[in-house]
Amino acid sequence: MSSSKQHLIDLTVDTLERCSSFKHGTSCKTILYRLRKEHGLNIRQWKRIYALVMQTRKYASLLQETLNMLPETLRNSLYSSFRRWFLWLFLYDLLLGKNEIQSVMNQKEVLFSPENIALLRRCLESAQKRIPLTAQPCWQAENIYVYGRVNYVSSSLESVISNLEQSGYRRKRAKRKRGMGSNEFWLDCVVSGLLVFPRHSKIAQHSLVRHQRALVIQDKSSCFVAQGFDAPLGWTIVDACAAPGNKSMHLISRGIEQYGESFYQHPIRVIAIDRDKERFALMHRTIHEHGYDAFIETRNVDFLKWSCDDCQGIILDPSCSGSGLLNRNWTDDLEENLQEKESQRTRLKHLSNFQKKMLRHALCDFANCCRVTYSTCSIYKEENEMVVYEVLNQVQGLGWKLVDFLPQWPRRGWKDPLDSEQAAFCVRTDPKLDHTNGFFVACFERTLHERNIRQSYE
Incomplete structure (x- = not known):
């Protein structure tokens, strides 16, 4: 050698x-x-x-x-x-x-x-x-698909499908779990503008992804935030932990898909934040390459040390254990055994405390914010329902409450500590059943009248 x-x-x-x-x-x-x-x-x-x-x-x-x-x-x-x-x-x-x-x-x-x-x-x-299916790496989990989201800034669903069909791909009207060819795809029934490909597909090498940037590879569960956020025209939304920028871009793309030409008259705007310089540089470059510069402002700041009175919404996807990501499950468990520096419970406690701090900041320190989504790619209750429960109890005096998010999705949050209604408002995904990574989303809202409570509360 x-x-x-x-x-x-x-x-x-x-x-x-x-x-x-x-x-x-x-x-x-x-x-x-x-x-x-x-x-x-x-x-x-x-x-x-x-x-x-x-x-x-x-x-x-x-x-x-x-x-x-x-x-x-x-x-x-x-x-x-x-x-x-x-x-x-x-x-x-x-x-x-x-x-x-x-x-x-x-x-x-x-x-x-x-x-x-x-x-x-x-x-x-x-x-x-x-190895049980849910603990296997992605190459063993044959039911985990590859997802491509249409970039509505530069293309359309019809144009992407036409391009795919001209290059040899075939659209299937009904999905089959087995025997799918690598050049076949179908449309997802939950996330609009999302194309589904079998795991062994080579779509990531297609010119639509690599050169035209008309199709963005993004896991289905990660698309839930923008799909369910439904921001009105003219809103400013803060993406608090934005790198690599997929959720920020999807918010804009979803707005164009929803509102058509009206979007350009009163566009939704996103402030994408990340404190790590290298991740910020990657995010900034990605947003530029995909054509979102006019709608997304990037800032290399620490969300916990920053505030903005002009935003109406926040999406918060803070650092987490990543236990819902199939390609990380093995390593996370292994490192707990090898290093023996801290138990899983201690690590989850550190992460949970950080997540609660981030969520409290989002709910308490942005005067005109009236919608916040909290999401993680974790399967652990300590990072999901328990964070939501504890922070919700701390901020109820400010008018915040949980609302039903993506009500058409069948898999909901876990009870204890949440009550039945609160748990039913939250969203979960199961890699074994849902063909996507493990994910959790909760949505907080308050009305204009309730926002005024904050002034008297202070």
Whole structure:
């Protein structure tokens, strides 16, 4: 192996180890974004490391389960011969990837003989069968689809469908759970302007996505916020934790879809906020590339230290455990076991306290705001219903109440601590049943009369 390739592998292993050293408020993606600047990597090198890191983390627990099935002697030999994350990186590449880095194992050929590789593959197959569907990575969850949202700033549903059909895609009037061809799609029945593709579709490589920006890849559950927000014309909406910008763009796109030409006379405007400089830069570039500059103002500020009296609505999707994202479930559970620095309960408590602080700020410190959505990609009650319950009790004197959000969606919030009516107002998704990531949304509203309560309350 050339020295440059060896250097990239070393950087990949170092990055995996840094990502596994969990620090509250620092994500793996943040570490990866910093990596390129620190080591002067070109875009091709950085993308290769990015892919290896994310894929190895995604399948780390599956690989751990595979190793646990090996004979004890072989398993102990592997652990004693390699750094933990180097071993998982190599096993990912050997068993699930492109087998590009095996040459670094020349000195360990006895451990990776054809017989042992065959044994590893058999153990991998057994490990896959033991994993329940909702705990499997995305490549095992065949019922999780790929979603493409029409960008109404630059295109229309009819134009996108026509373009797809001209390039060989076929629209299906009724979805089938199995046997879907990679070039087939159908329209979602809940989120308007959302096209659904089978998991193995190559739609992300299509020119509509990569060059024309007429179709935006966005998970269905993430589209619920803008779909149900229904902002009136002329409103200013703050996206409090906006990066990478999908919800901000969807709010505008949804407005154009709803109001047509009237939208341009009294447009909805969005102030998209993110405090992290690198995530902000990515968001700003994404919004520009998709043509939303005229409707979305980006600000690199900390939402907790900022306020605005001119906004009528806020969408809040704060940092969370990400436990609803299938491609993170394995790694999150694994890191809890490996690091033993803090229990899941302690981590959830930290996150929940932060989420409550953000939600209180949104409900208490924006004088003319009358609609706030709170959402997470978490499955845990501590980050969802409990946050809503505690904050709602604290701000009822300001006139806020929960309202029914996306009433046509069948899966609702959990009772305890919420009462039956409050729970029924909230939205949840189940990856196993809904073909999308796990998600939660609650919507708070107050009337103009109720907003005046705030002045006397103070």
